[in-house]
Amino acid sequence: MCLGIPGEVVELYADRADLAMVDVSGVRRAINIGLLEDEKIQPGDWVLIHVGFALSKIDEEEAAAALAFLQGIGQAYDEELAALADSLIE
Amino acid sequence: MTPEQQVQASWAEEAVREAALQESGVAAGPVGREHLTTEQQVLQRIDAARQRKARIKEERITLAHGAGGKATHTLIDALFLEAFRNPLLEALEDQAVLSVGGARIAFTTDSYVVSPIFFPGGDIGDLAVNGTVNDLAMSGARPLYLSCGFILEEGFPVADLQRIAASMAAAAEAAGVSIVTGDTKVVQKGKADGCYVNTAGVGLLERPVELGAHRCRPGDAIIVSGPIGDHGVTIMLARGELEIESDVTSDTAPLHGLVAALLDAVPDGVRAMRDATRGGVATILNEMAKASNVAVILEEDKVPVRPAVNGACEILGIDPLYVACEGRFVAVVDGDAAADALAALQGQPGGEGAAVVGRVKDDPPGLVLLKTGFGGTRIVDMLVGDPLPRIC
């Protein structure tokens, strides 16, 4: 039910400001972007799609930051594992 | 709705009473009887419930009965098998292998009710030929002859019928079979959805192979012949109700060539083969796990799925493992023969996408477990309900 999937806006409609064509892994569907009228959605933007409506514009910077953070945890983990391995050798 | 008026759901009370009766084997007592407290005991109870003889609880046929999942199996076990029972039928394979005058003949039938009739990648005619050819091929037989019966709705365009017949002729030629007998019926408008087709087929089992879902054993490898879910997704999108566009096309194709290559390469190493139609790969694997009483361990990362099929499934919240194919099969082969089997398939046209997707183990028996791409695990049970009505 809470199924929301990220999709890329690939086309806007000249006659309907509230619609946009989105692409999810090569599958396309026209969705309603009326709930994001404040955001001025453009092709290339990514949105969260739920039952044929865009609920939110995906903040790519936040996404990148989130991944970088997770990457950082990963590195810390790897470093710790390495440290553990080193200490075992001794 | 006001809190004062209140009735009971009689079907639910009945279901609970019945379950309690079956478990205790005595006259039903209050449901709040001694309750098993540990998780293990509860799980054992569930296992026992799952082993119980199938019974049809519904009064009317629903679309679930045609989906290829639990309801379909219950219908077959509890109604058809009960009525027709004989050793040949009990094998419940995709085809029956008969001994006739010293020869081994494979015999099968299938009906095609797909909607829409014409879709990207094929039409009902292609399915009608390829589907039956494939059911024969799954036994290792060489498909030879098909019958075809049409049930046509009054008002169905003759041009469409010609198109379907042309498709069937082309598919038959590609598959090396002849359509040698048939039948046509016409029913009043509204009594059939355009055109329904039934095909029955016979093939010759010249190879000394004995295949069957009950033959899988621990150590065996599970191979799928190519990317899954193409047909089911194509049909769903072609219905036009979901307003989703994509390049996905049906994977309908005859499989006897791939099967022959496989059996040539590993004549003694194949345990079972089934084509993954309604209910998808998940259903086939459940059937095999149950028939052989083994565990099937599937690796999500290894299962080939086209990105567009994945995308459509993600949007709709469906699992590709349950989506029908019409030109893919699952083969269970001896673990030592897996590499040769895979090479044989990959070397054939149509088999380039073949992959080893899992292994057979002994525990937990009768179940299919999935190792997720993420490294976690989950159970892949038999399909319940009907996510994709009338796809083949």
Add this chain to the structure above:
Amino acid sequence: MRFVDEFRDAEKARALSAKIASLCEPGRQYKFMEVCGGHTHTIYKHGLEDYLPEGVSLVHGPGCPVCVIPMGRLDDAIAIAEQPDVIMTTFGDMMRVPGGRGSFFDSKAAGADIRMVYSPLDSLKIAKQNPDKHVVFMAIGFETTAPSTAMTVLRAKADGLDNFSIFCNHVTIIPAIKAILDSPDLRLDGFLGPGHVSTVIGCRPYEFISAVHRKPLVCAGFEPLDILQSVAMLLEQLADGRTEVENQYTRVVPWDGNRKALQVINEVMELRPYFEWRGLGFISHSALKVRDEYAGFDAEKIFPVPGVRVADPKACQCGEVLKGVIKPWECKVFGTACTPETPIGTCMVSSEGACAAYYNFGRFTRERVQVAIRS
């Protein structure tokens, strides 16, 4: 798939798993509730519990809008569907939910015109294509879905349709969370907040949980890494002695929510004085109905509905499961009378329901499964 695959990376998951383990106080049991059905589904689909240490358990809450629909309300919907010249349209999840007399699926088999749709806009299309029929949309869902329903009603009005209406069963999340917090049986250490509901309502509405009830809440995304990271953030709060509302799902959830979405909900709908939630009883101001100004699109005003309450079977313990008081396997009819094929209660029907999730995914002890998976 972008914004999805990166958050399903197994290596990062292992790192997070180690972090989570390191944040746990030795010997302490942590119980976090994930409110949203979508979280339940992800956890089981990806086998996330294998990544959590023994001391951390996730309890599934009432955030499954299908699970909380009482049987009587389903009967009302079926009564509408069985009216002459009505086409009932619904999300797939609702098709097999059992009411007092059966489900939409059963009704369809008996001849009612009931169709599955992906979006309420699809219902609108069906209405336009069938001017001689009346199309009803079974509107369910939390605040995530209500704006879409509201937008559809506004669209129907703009297009001048007179053969379309909704049967409104939208519910709101905060009263459900309040009911959990007020429940004496439950001892929770924190909450995984519903990520997609929050895209609409923002994070502010949860502040009472941390301020008044002194429990941390982390608004969580739906990919495996989102959930693991959220658990880590909850543990960090507890280790630091903080109880705050935090947003893990920053790429999608704005702190203030979606102004336009809240506005359209408010334009078309208003709160009901009370509504029955299956398993939780009657909760005041917890559900939405269509405003009088849009009565022409309100199926409850257009069609007669029986409005009769159907009591849950005594054996059904959906309520306790929904509140997280008992685990699915502890329900007396779990797996025997009540299975995904023959569901008694809604927890077993919906793919997000705790019982269906456990039956389909989590049924075997981790050790046995781990042995099987090791190759």
